[in-house]
Amino acid sequence: MRDRSxxxxxxxxxxxxxxxxxxxxxxxxxxxxxxxxxxxxxxQGSMIGWPQHMAWRNYLxxxxxxxxxxxxxxxxxxxxxxxxxxxxxxxxxxxLGAVAGYAVSLWRFRGDNWIYGIVTLGLFxxxxxxxxPWTIVLRDIGLINTLWGLVxxxxxQGLSFTVLFCRNYYIAIPHELIxxxxxxxxxxxxxxxxxxxxxxxxxxxxxxxWQFTHIWNEFLYGVTFTTGQQQPVTAALIALxxxxxxxxxxxxxxxxxxxxxxxxxLIYLFGGRYFVRGxxxxxxx
Amino acid sequence: MAxxxxxxxxxxxxxxxxxxxxxxxIESGEFTVLVGPSGCGKSTLLNIVAGLDRASDGxxxxxxxxxxxxxxxDRDIAMVFQSYALYPSMTVRQNITFGMECRxxxxxxxxxxxxNVAKLLQIEPLLGRKPSQLSGGQxxxxxxxxxxxxxxLLFLFDEPLxxxxxxxxxxxxxxxxxxxxxxxxxxxxxxxxxxxxxTMATRIAVMHRGVVQQFADPDTVYRYPANLFVARFxxxxxxxxxxxxxxxxxxxxxxxxxxxxxxxxxxxxxxYDAATxxxxxxxxxxxxxxxxxxxxxxxxxxxxxxxxVTAPVELVEPTGAETIVLLRLGGEPAQARISPDIRPTxxxxxxxxxxxxxxxxxxxxxxxxxx
Numbered sequence: 111m112r113d114r115s116x117x118x119x120x121x122x123x124x125x126x127x128x129x130x131x132x133x134x135x136x137x138x139x140x141x142x143x144x145x146x147x148x149x150x151x152x153x154q155g156s157m158i159g160w161p162q163h164m165a166w167r168n169y170l171x172x173x174x175x176x177x178x179x180x181x182x183x184x185x186x187x188x189x190x191x192x193x194x195x196x197x198x199x200x201x202x203x204x205x206l207g208a209v210a211g212y213a214v215s216l217w218r219f220r221g222d223n224w225i226y227g228i229v230t231l232g233l234f235x236x237x238x239x240x241x242x243p244w245t246i247v248l249r250d251i252g253l254i255n256t257l258w259g260l261v262x263x264x265x266x267q268g269l270s271f272t273v274l275f276c277r278n279y280y281i282a283i284p285h286e287l288i289x290x291x292x293x294x295x296x297x298x299x300x301x302x303x304x305x306x307x308x309x310x311x312x313x314x315x316x317x318x319x320w321q322f323t324h325i326w327n328e329f330l331y332g333v334t335f336t337t338g339q340q341q342p343v344t345a346a347l348i349a350l351x352x353x354x355x356x357x358x359x360x361x362x363x364x365x366x367x368x369x370x371x372x373x374x375x376l377i378y379l380f381g382g383r384y385f386v387r388g389x390x391x392x393x394x395x
Numbered sequence: 396m397a398x399x400x401x402x403x404x405x406x407x408x409x410x411x412x413x414x415x416x417x418x419x420x421i422e423s424g425e426f427t428v429l430v431g432p433s434g435c436g437k438s439t440l441l442n443i444v445a446g447l448d449r450a451s452d453g454x455x456x457x458x459x460x461x462x463x464x465x466x467x468x469d470r471d472i473a474m475v476f477q478s479y480a481l482y483p484s485m486t487v488r489q490n491i492t493f494g495m496e497c498r499x500x501x502x503x504x505x506x507x508x509x510x511n512v513a514k515l516l517q518i519e520p521l522l523g524r525k526p527s528q529l530s531g532g533q534x535x536x537x538x539x540x541x542x543x544x545x546x547x548l549l550f551l552f553d554e555p556l557x558x559x560x561x562x563x564x565x566x567x568x569x570x571x572x573x574x575x576x577x578x579x580x581x582x583x584x585x586x587x588x589x590x591x592x593x594t595m596a597t598r599i600a601v602m603h604r605g606v607v608q609q610f611a612d613p614d615t616v617y618r619y620p621a622n623l624f625v626a627r628f629x630x631x632x633x634x635x636x637x638x639x640x641x642x643x644x645x646x647x648x649x650x651x652x653x654x655x656x657x658x659x660x661x662x663x664x665x666x667y668d669a670a671t672x673x674x675x676x677x678x679x680x681x682x683x684x685x686x687x688x689x690x691x692x693x694x695x696x697x698x699x700x701x702x703x704v705t706a707p708v709e710l711v712e713p714t715g716a717e718t719i720v721l722l723r724l725g726g727e728p729a730q731a732r733i734s735p736d737i738r739p740t741x742x743x744x745x746x747x748x749x750x751x752x753x754x755x756x757x758x759x760x761x762x763x764x765x766x
Contacts, residue, residue: 286480289447290541294494295468304493308484 145169145364152360165361172366176350176359185366187339188346192326193373194257195342199264200321204314206265207272212306214273215280216288217298226277232270237330240267248335255336263335264325271324272317279313280306315384323374343370397456398423398549398581399444404453406439406605413439415605417453421598426575426582430592431602432628437585438553440602444583445551446470458548468497470549473542477554479534481526481541488522491541512544515574532563539571543578552584556591568594589629593617601625618753623679623762626755632684632719637727638759639680641673648674650754653725660704660725662751669766670756678765681755684719687731690746702749708739722747 140158148165174184181187213219214226244263245254253259283306291301332345341349347370351363378385399421406414413436421427429437442448444455446467455462462470473494481490491512495505513519516536526534535555542550555571556564572595575582586592592599593613600610601624609621620626626634639650644663648670652660662680664670670678688694690703709728710721713735720731720739731747739745756765 284478284480286476286478287482289442289445289467290474290476290480291482291493292447293445293467293472293474294541295497296493300497305482305484 141364141367144360145368147361149359149361153358157360168361168365169369172362172369176362176366181339185343185346185350185369188341188343189370191257191340191346192342192344192370195260195264195332196322196325196373199261199268199325200318202261202265203268203272203321204317207269207317208276208307208310208314209302210269210273211276211278212280212302213298215277216283216285216306226273230270230274232267233274241330241334244331244335255340257336257340259335260331260342263331264321264328268321268325271320275317275320276310276313279310283309312384315381319377319381319385322377326374397421398425398458399583400454400456401440401444402454402456404440404443404450404455406436406443406448407451413605414443414450417605417607419600419607419610421581421583423581424579426572426584426595426597427600428592428596428598429583429585429600429602430589430628431587431608433587435602436605437587437602441474441551441553441583441585444549445472445474471547472549472551473545473547474551474553475538475542475555477557479526479538479555479558481529481534481537483526485525486522487518487524487526487529487537487540490526490537491522491544494541494545508544508546512540515543516540531559532567535559535567539574543574548581550580550582552582554586555584556586556588571595589631593629599629601628603628619764620681620755621764623681623757626681626757626764630683632730632732634681634683634755635687635724635729636679636681636757637724637729639678639756641670641676641678641756643674650678650680650756651725652680652727656726658706658723658725660702660749662702662749662754664751664754664756666752667756667766673756673758673765677759679757679759679762681757682729682749683753684730684732686750686753687722687724687729687733688748688750689733689737690748692734692748694748694750694752702751703746704749705744705746707744708741711738711741713738720745 143159143161144152144157145168146164146166147159147161148163148168151159151162151165172184174186175182176184210229214222248254248259248262253262287305288301291305296304326342327344328342329344329348332342333348336342336345347363347366350366397420399419401417401419404414404417405412417440419427429440431437439448443450444457446462446465450463457470457472481487482493485493488509491509492505495508500508509522513522516539518533518536518540521529521533521537526537529537535558538555552571556567559567568591571584574580575595584591584595592601593616596613598610598612599616601608601616601621603624609616609625611619611621616625616629620629620634623636626636637652639652639662640654641648641650643649647663647665647667650662650664652662686694692701694701704724706722706724708720708722712719712721715735717732717735718737720733722729722731722745733739733747757763758765
């Protein structure tokens with residue numbers, strides 16, 4: 111038998127794949143390398159280059175020493191802001207999405223499909239379109255420039271996605287399960303809590319990963335509705351680059367970017383296999 | 396006391412009427428089987444009785460109480476589904492006690508009821524397992540245990556054996572019947588399988604197109620089917636039906652199959668007084684396959700000589716216990732059940748004996764039983 115690994119078509123495939131991978135990974139490599147180069151080194155050479163000696167200080171400066179908008183505490187407070195927005199918004203939107211998905215898939219009621227349709231319509235509306243309505247809402251309820259304002263936005267916007275995912279998962283659960291439970295005397299929430307929720311871990315993991323990543327990485331609402339000390343880290347990073355426009359600090363900036371990206375990277379590394387498994391999880395047998 | 400009374404019940408979905416004026420009275424302790432082809436409305440009827448679906452019209456009484464507006468949990472019923480519907484994340488024990496937990500039954504009482512049911516169904520070794528670790532028959536047993544533990548006025552079974560393989564189905568069929576004999580529960584059982592209906596029921600309601608065609612004990616349904624639908628639905632192979640002409644004759648009318656043909660079959664009917672008004676007219680003659688046998692068969696307690704015919708044989712199906720023969724009576728196709736060791740040659744002719752006491756006559760217009 112011919113050794114297939116040296117077939118010309120194989121070589122071509124590997125070549126193309128490697129090219130694509132390199133193209134995708136190049137920015138990450140540049141950022142990682144720059145995050146451990148000193149400012150002088152980058153200024154003397156170019157943006158692309160191998161670190162001469164490891165400047166770990168960049169990370170410390172980015173984390174807690176750098177000045178953003180006249181406060182010299184690094185990105186730490188903004189990381190905390192992001193966590194305080196992302197964690198509650200992820201939990202709320204996932205739980206509400208699970209309950210709503212359970213209601214529209216397993217409890218038939220008049221107009222259930224309409225409600226489902228309208229909620230998921232949110233997936234197709236561009237973000238920019240919602241800025242003005244949210245501005246009015248946040249102003250009227252007094253949550254403008256607060257973390258809770260962003261929690262509210264992300265919880266509600268996230269519902270479009272979480273309801274879609276949970277509903278599509280729950281629709282595969284046999285209706286007879288609900289009927290039996292109703293005859294047994296269980297109500298809406300008891301059935302959800304005791305029967306549906308224990309079956310939901312695959313879809314809840316998927317939803318949590320998705321929501322966490324999206325809310326953490328979200329930029330537009332953060333930069334629109336918060337300023338100064340209230341900003342999430344994605345918005346603060348921009349403020350950081352604006353603050354250093356006169357003296358470029360690429361090393362520190364790169365370190366800050368990597369720190370800011372770390373939570374979602376870790377979530378994906380640890381939860382990634384559940385993510386794929388959950389997406390392909392079929393009927394509950 | 397009637398355990399279940401259904402009065403003038405109907406169910407409409409938009410323009411589709413799936414149940415049309417159902418009236419049923421089921422006595423306490425009866426095993427009633429609702430049987431019919433798929434789409435006849437039997438499951439819808441059961442769901443309405445359970446309270447999982449609402450009737451468009453009519454009333455339902457369970458144990459003398461009108462329950463139209465009573466939620467399922469307060470109807471004093473228990474239901475077993477085709478898919479068993481065991482709660483996947485709970486153990487067998489939790490599955491059985493979940494209902495009692497919802498109704499806030501005291502722990503000690505729960506344990507007692509659980510122990511009783513587990514012993515009755517012999518599922519004690521399974522109590523700690525999850526449904527995914529059970530076989531089909533075991534799941535079925537647990538589903539029944541969950542119903543039994545409630546000790547309700549009424550048990551509802553929705554095709555509970557359809558998911559089992561043939562052998563297990565027969566075993567569970569016997570077991571359910573034995574259970575009914577032992578605990579004397581009132582059961583309403585839905586199935587599309589007429590054998591299940593015949594073997595288990597004390598009374599059968601045959602349903603078709605949202606109407607109860609006949610509601611009677613199994614023998615009556617089999618022997619005197621109310622109409623052609625029931626005649627053809629109950630029994631396997633089904634009752635043979637063929638056009639015939641009634642002619643006047645001293646001592647009772649004569650049914651002629653294939654009148655005018657050289658091979659016409661003349662059957663003298665005794666004790667068919669109700670058919671007198673049909674003399675001279677066309678009717679539909681129904682004869683069960685077991686009433687057509689090999690020519691030398693003596694039907695038990697047969698009065699007078701059986702009608703012996705010589706008929707062409709088209710097809711022979713040996714089943715082991717008997718031989719099914721497709722033949723022609725006066726040109727009309729009919730199936731016969733003959734002794735297993737007799738194998739007529741297809742394409743040839745053979746002699747057959749007809750048991751004429753069990754012939755049914757139907758009106759060709761209304762398809763109703765005449766006699």
